[in-house]
Amino acid sequence: MIAIGIIGAGHIGSALARAFSGLGYDVVIANSRGPETLSGLVSELGPKVRAATAEEAARDADIAVVTVPLRALKDVPVEPLAGKIVLDTNNYYFERDGHIEALDRGEATTSGLVQEHLPTSKVVKAFNHILAADISPTGVPAGDPARRALGTASDFPEAVEFVTGVYDALGFDTVEVGPLSESWRIERDRPAYVKVQTAPELRENLAKANRLP
Numbered sequence: 001m002i003a004i005g006i007i008g009a010g011h012i013g014s015a016l017a018r019a020f021s022g023l024g025y026d027v028v029i030a031n032s033r034g035p036e037t038l039s040g041l042v043s044e045l046g047p048k049v050r051a052a053t054a055e056e057a058a059r060d061a062d063i064a065v066v067t068v069p070l071r072a073l074k075d076v077p078v079e080p081l082a083g084k085i086v087l088d089t090n091n092y093y094f095e096r097d098g099h100i101e102a103l104d105r106g107e108a109t110t111s112g113l114v115q116e117h118l119p120t121s122k123v124v125k126a127f128n129h130i131l132a133a134d135i136s137p138t139g140v141p142a143g144d145p146a147r148r149a150l151g152t153a154s155d156f157p158e159a160v161e162f163v164t165g166v167y168d169a170l171g172f173d174t175v176e177v178g179p180l181s182e183s184w185r186i187e188r189d190r191p192a193y194v195k196v197q198t199a200p201e202l203r204e205n206l207a208k209a210n211r212l213p
């Protein structure tokens with residue numbers, strides 16, 4: 001079975017640990033304070049989930065998730081994630097992360113910064129515009145016109161394919177936003193951000209987005 005290494009065990013990291021283990025994946029999850037601080041989460045989620053350091057989670061992952069505040073990106077291990085698909089859930093909150101000029105000026109994207117930090121990984125934007133509490137399986141089947149859609153963006157088709165499969169298994173349609181250079185369309189404060197929307201509505205919201213919010 002594929003092992004998912006999750007770096008970050010907060011709202012999104014723990015929701016994704018629950019979701020991935022529910023889909024049958026093995027999960028290795030890490031935070032900044034050490035595996036011993038995750039014993040409660042691990043015992044709640046059961047035998048498919050174990051805690052580790054960030055370095056170990058990255059190393060043991062076949063596919064990884066980076067879900068730390070953007071300001072902690074510099075600490076995410078690089079070498080153990082080389083060549084791997086890395087799902088990036090990050091959003092930029094200057095109030096939390098400090099100002100990052102290239103983002104403030106609309107000259108970079110949050111996922112582009114993750115890709116720069118992990119130059120040989122296959123970064124894919126995923127789960128950034130849904131609240132952690134809404135990530136559980138919906139039971140809504142493909143083809144239902146009311147099915148919620150989520151966006152994804154990557155420069156690597158195989159990474160988009162993986163995210164599309166996971167979204168579908170959890171009950172979401174996928175809308176491809178394009179390469180990472182277009183991923184600002186689902187960043188914070190754009191029309192598609194954290195909205196419950198169908199695929200046609202999401203496409204409409206992506207088209208309406210402005211480069212600077």
Ligand SMILES: NC(=O)c1ccc[n+]([C@@H]2O[C@H](COP(=O)([O-])OP(=O)(O)OC[C@H]3O[C@@H](n4cnc5c(N)ncnc54)[C@H](OP(=O)(O)O)[C@@H]3O)[C@@H](O)[C@H]2O)c1
Pocket residue numbers: 007008009010011012013030031032033034054067068069070072075076089090091092127128129130131132133
């Ligand atoms: N909350 C949401 O609904 C939501 C939705 C979509 C996207 N996002 C985005 O996803 C990212 C994570 O959000 P969140 O709400 O899950 O954050 P959170 O609840 O604050 O959790 C952050 C996690 O990252 C860990 N962490 C911090 N620095 C680390 C490091 N250097 N190495 C390893 N782990 C580290 C923290 O560990 P410690 O506690 O041990 O420090 C904590 O487990 C953010 O960019 C956020 O904007 C959030």
